[in-house]
Amino acid sequence: MQENIIIGAVVFIFGTLIGSFLNVVIYRIPKGESIAFPASKCQSCQTPLKWYHNIPIFSWLFLRGKCGFCKEAISVQYPIIEFLTGLIFVILYLKLGLVWYLPFVAASFTALLALVMIDFKYMAVPDNVNFAALLFALVQPNFLDAMMYSAIAAGGLYLIGLFSSFIARREAMGGADVIVAGTMGALLGFPNFFMALFLSALLAMIPAMIWRDKGVPFVPFLALATFIVYLYNTQSLQLLDTLIYG
Numbered sequence: 001m002q003e004n005i006i007i008g009a010v011v012f013i014f015g016t017l018i019g020s021f022l023n024v025v026i027y028r029i030p031k032g033e034s035i036a037f038p039a040s041k042c043q044s045c046q047t048p049l050k051w052y053h054n055i056p057i058f059s060w061l062f063l064r065g066k067c068g069f070c071k072e073a074i075s076v077q078y079p080i081i082e083f084l085t086g087l088i089f090v091i092l093y094l095k096l097g098l099v100w101y102l103p104f105v106a107a108s109f110t111a112l113l114a115l116v117m118i119d120f121k122y123m124a125v126p127d128n129v130n131f132a133a134l135l136f137a138l139v140q141p142n143f144l145d146a147m148m149y150s151a152i153a154a155g156g157l158y159l160i161g162l163f164s165s166f167i168a169r170r171e172a173m174g175g176a177d178v179i180v181a182g183t184m185g186a187l188l189g190f191p192n193f194f195m196a197l198f199l200s201a202l203l204a205m206i207p208a209m210i211w212r213d214k215g216v217p218f219v220p221f222l223a224l225a226t227f228i229v230y231l232y233n234t235q236s237l238q239l240l241d242t243l244i245y246g
């Protein structure tokens, strides 16, 4: 018990460090900048950050959300992403235990979190982060099944997209959604992939009605539904079983 709490804390801290890197991905990839160089600096005064300005969550709190040099406000998005990434890592650890593929599943959901943030901001997602989520999702014990489900899910969604753009005479689904579907297929398998697809449509319904004119990014709902169904995979299968066979 006590051991689990210690491991959980370590997993959380590790997750927040990955979250720190994720902030760099979210900020730089859409601008076409390198994620490796240069080192982090203040966006306002351009002063390179000291190591103690880079401690996830804590630095932001202890600097009270301001740059240590020029006192310009630092977005609360940074500590929130760090916290969320830590949380994703811990929740997946609690779900899976300390299995060898835990880092890959966590990396896949972390990449999805980056896509969500970028989609909210730009209403488009970068292919490289999207493919990273897919590749990480494929690294698991039943690799061949994951490959197959991923291919069928992506292919199926691609065909639905072709068909509905033919009917609607406009682009109904982007290529990015097809790659996300591949990730969902790999992580969830069948039939839970369909459960997540259905859940994402359900989650997106009200926001889509409220912001009808502006349009609603769909990746956040796909990602959230995937995470929920991944965590409750057995319950989801039971629910489907009850729905189909009574």
Ligand SMILES: [Zn+2]
Pocket: 042, 043, 044, 045, 046, 047, 067, 068, 069, 070, 071, 072
């Ligand atoms: Zn500054």
